[in-house]
Amino acid sequence: MSKIHVTTKVNGDEVEFLCDPRETMLDVLRDHLNLTGAKEGCGTGDCGACSVTVDGRLVCSCLMLGAEAEGKEIATVEGIANGEALHPLQTKFIEYAALQCGICTPGILVAAKNLLEREPDPTEEQVRYWLAGNLCRCTGYDKIIRAVMDTAADMREAS
Numbered sequence: 001m002s003k004i005h006v007t008t009k010v011n012g013d014e015v016e017f018l019c020d021p022r023e024t025m026l027d028v029l030r031d032h033l034n035l036t037g038a039k040e041g042c043g044t045g046d047c048g049a050c051s052v053t054v055d056g057r058l059v060c061s062c063l064m065l066g067a068e069a070e071g072k073e074i075a076t077v078e079g080i081a082n083g084e085a086l087h088p089l090q091t092k093f094i095e096y097a098a099l100q101c102g103i104c105t106p107g108i109l110v111a112a113k114n115l116l117e118r119e120p121d122p123t124e125e126q127v128r129y130w131l132a133g134n135l136c137r138c139t140g141y142d143k144i145i146r147a148v149m150d151t152a153a154d155m156r157e158a159s
Contacts, residue, residue, distance in 0.1 A: 008069040010035065011079030019066040025059075026050045028066035029076060037077035037106040041135070048134030051107035052076050058114045060133075077106035080113055088154055089113055092147040100138035108134045112148045120156055124149060 003018040010033060017032045029035045029052070038061050041049030045060040052061045053075040080087045089112055092098070099105040108131060115122060115130040122130070127148050128141075136144065 004067045006067060006070050008071065009073045011075055012073075017066070021065065021067050023066045024062050025052070025054075025064040025066050025069060025074070026061040028069070029061060029074075032066075035076050035078050038110075039103050039106060041103055041107075046135070047104070048107040048111060048131075049104050051110045051134065053110060053114055056114075056117075058111055058133075075110070077109050080109055087113065088151045089116070089148070092151045092154075093144075096143045096147040096150070098139060098143040098147040104134055104136040104138075108136065108144060112144075112151075115148070116152055116155065120152060120159075122149070122152055127152075 001020060004021050005016065005018055007014065007016045009015070015033060017028060019028050019032060026038055026040055029038055038052055039049040040062060041047035043062050045063040048060065050061040052059055054064065054069070054072050081090060089109055093105065093109065111131055111134055115127065119126060124145060127145050131144065
């Protein structure tokens with residue numbers, strides 16, 4: 001089967017790659033672009049460990065074909081920090097110990113950042129709803145929710 005040439009933006013950078021038409025975006029990110037933050041937890045879109053944004057929309061990259069990235073803007077967990085400066089969400093996740101094994105953390109960070117871009121003053125119910133597609137087997141979610149809520153408050157105060 002012939003490869004497909006794709007030109008897209010990933011974390012603000014123009015990238016080109018060749019992929020099999022059946023390859024998922026998750027496989028392209030990890031195997032062709034060496035962006036290994038997104039994890040394969042389930043391969044069926046049920047766990048959120050592979051969450052990325054595509055043109056600002058939250059997507060499970062295991063459910064998207066790499067060929068569908070043509071002309072799109074993809075954002076991954078690797079694009080959250082600004083160089084060496086962590087994003088406030090990353091700082092709060094460390095402060096609140098809102099991570100353990102790390103499999104779900106990249107997807108949760110991407111989802112939480114996407115929420116805060118849309119809703120700078122979310123209620124706890126909104127945070128829980130927005131992150132409902134991200135499964136965590138280690139933390140019990142409380143620290144994650146508190147970290148997101150505190151980040152939202154800090155970001156509102158800073159602006």
